[in-house]
Amino acid sequence: MPSARSVSRWGSRSICRAVLVVICPILIQFHLNSVAAQEAAQRELPPGSQCATCHAKVVETYSHTSMAKASGAAADGLISGEFRQPKSGILYRVYEESGQVWLSFSSPHDPEVQGKRRLQYYIGSGRRGRTYLFTIDQYWFESPVNWYGQKQVWDMTPAYQDAREAPLNLPVAASCLHCHTTGMSAPAPGTGNRYPSPPFAHAGVTCARCHGEASAHLHGTGTILNPAKLPPERRDDICRQCHLEGDVAIEQQGKQVYDFRPGDRLSDYVRYFVKANATGQGLRAASQFEALWQSACKRKSGDAMTCTSCHDPHSTPSAQERTEYYREKCLACHGKKFAAKHHPQGRDCVGCHMPRIPSSDVAHTQATDHRILRRPDVKFEDADLNQPMQLVEFPPRKHDPPPLRDLALAWASLAKQGLPDARREAQELLPKAVAQNPDDASLLAAYAFQQQERGETTQARALYERSLKADPNQSDAETNLAVIEAKKGNLERALELWKDAFRRQPWQSAIGMDLALTYCQAGRIDDARTVTMRMLEFNPDFSAGKAMLKQLNSNRPAGCR
Numbered sequence: 032m033p034s035a036r037s038v039s040r041w042g043s044r045s046i047c048r049a050v051l052v053v054i055c056p057i058l059i060q061f062h063l064n065s066v067a068a069q070e071a072a073q074r075e076l077p078p079g080s081q082c083a084t085c086h087a088k089v090v091e092t093y094s095h096t097s098m099a100k101a102s103g104a105a106a107d108g109l110i111s112g113e114f115r116q117p118k119s120g121i122l123y124r125v126y127e128e129s130g131q132v133w134l135s136f137s138s139p140h141d142p143e144v145q146g147k148r149r150l151q152y153y154i155g156s157g158r159r160g161r162t163y164l165f166t167i168d169q170y171w172f173e174s175p176v177n178w179y180g181q182k183q184v185w186d187m188t189p190a191y192q193d194a195r196e197a198p199l200n201l202p203v204a205a206s207c208l209h210c211h212t213t214g215m216s217a218p219a220p221g222t223g224n225r226y227p228s229p230p231f232a233h234a235g236v237t238c239a240r241c242h243g244e245a246s247a248h249l250h251g252t253g254t255i256l257n258p259a260k261l262p263p264e265r266r267d268d269i270c271r272q273c274h275l276e277g278d279v280a281i282e283q284q285g286k287q288v289y290d291f292r293p294g295d296r297l298s299d300y301v302r303y304f305v306k307a308n309a310t311g312q313g314l315r316a317a318s319q320f321e322a323l324w325q326s327a328c329k330r331k332s333g334d335a336m337t338c339t340s341c342h343d344p345h346s347t348p349s350a351q352e353r354t355e356y357y358r359e360k361c362l363a364c365h366g367k368k369f370a371a372k373h374h375p376q377g378r379d380c381v382g383c384h385m386p387r388i389p390s391s392d393v394a395h396t397q398a399t400d401h402r403i404l405r406r407p408d409v410k411f412e413d414a415d416l417n418q419p420m421q422l423v424e425f426p427p428r429k430h431d432p433p434p435l436r437d438l439a440l441a442w443a444s445l446a447k448q449g450l451p452d453a454r455r456e457a458q459e460l461l462p463k464a465v466a467q468n469p470d471d472a473s474l475l476a477a478y479a480f481q482q483q484e485r486g487e488t489t490q491a492r493a494l495y496e497r498s499l500k501a502d503p504n505q506s507d508a509e510t511n512l513a514v515i516e517a518k519k520g521n522l523e524r525a526l527e528l529w530k531d532a533f534r535r536q537p538w539q540s541a542i543g544m545d546l547a548l549t550y551c552q553a554g555r556i557d558d559a560r561t562v563t564m565r566m567l568e569f570n571p572d573f574s575a576g577k578a579m580l581k582q583l584n585s586n587r588p589a590g591c592r
Contacts, residue, residue, distance in 0.1 A: 114176050132150040171230055172203060225535075238255075261294060276315050307423050422438070438460060472499075
């Protein structure tokens, strides 16, 4: 199951839709295209099959790990069930029928809000949780309901715990696929989640994730990568790529995290930042590496300690073996004499010093506390509210400080959350970073958004134009610039921008509404209706969209008033 983790370049939501007209209340009429899903060849080879000739035992034990089971064909990982969301009343069912897996949804309030989606893949081993994926017109989405394995319950996905409508347009993030699969395809530029071919080539995480591409080795003309022989930073980067979340992740210019390969420096693709001197947030579901660095074990051991000091990535101890297995890992450093006088009858070191505590970002989920606390009852300390919040790169690099660009974007990302300290820092750093990097599309868009929020629309407009010249596929920059143009009465320019953004991301209901309402203002009712129906293909329970379609189909749609 994907965590809340999201790695992306600068993105901002469209702001200030006051220029747009008010919508009337509702009756729905929408059209859903049948799912012409591409069947993915997901059942071909289990992870490591090509390696089994020489490494049969390793491949066999690895096949039982969570990484090996991290993804696959929906029919191979089916957990049937149903869930009624209390706030919306929507009933969701996940079930098998005629050899295919389906998600159905139905509303008790609106008989037209019902249908089903064919589920093609699953993400998540099921130990913590599992979600399913479906496609519409090659755009891939997560099911709005997840299976939470630790509590054995169905519930809404983390992003939609409080949803009052049926959210069927939650895009599958490339960073999520990167960590749960091997051989993922890159999404089409500017779309975020449109995969012209099946989004990943192999079920689960395969040997290549840690050992690199093995074709030359298989033909006897090369070797595979042994992570243990890498320098400490690059060794740790292999685990860090999926087990470090931080508060902000900033991709490098022209790079994506899924481009990373074992042996590379992860910081060449993405840099992570954490808030220092901020109120304790608890443990995130996917940031074990961050917690480990807070432990006395890691601080005192330095580079000698890494994830594989305690974990064998090729196997998982059984429930019966677990206590003694990890006890031996502790005693490898602390020694037998320590064990003889330190709770000799209490052999479960992990159960005491690394208890599971509720994760701060995923409901119904507990995270093992990798801080390895001496006293497990110690709580996270609150911030000193008299001190300003700080933002530091994680892990810290003494000889490689974060570029001004990345620090400015990190503060800008936090500013979107409404943090006053972050807004002040972003206002100071963004113009300096843009001066250093005048053609960086992400920086230009972030600075433009900041100026737009401050009402400096002339400067924001120029910055957005520069940003789109550097990267025309930025939907957020297009939609924000369109708001400015619409306010100035430049409807044709606004329509051009919204049309281009909606063409790439038709699942973005906010863009669809802006475009449809502007068509109405221009008197282009048929165009407004086409856009609204397209929007409802992806988001059929969207109340504003349903109201819009009702008005467009009425006898007085002029101006959509």
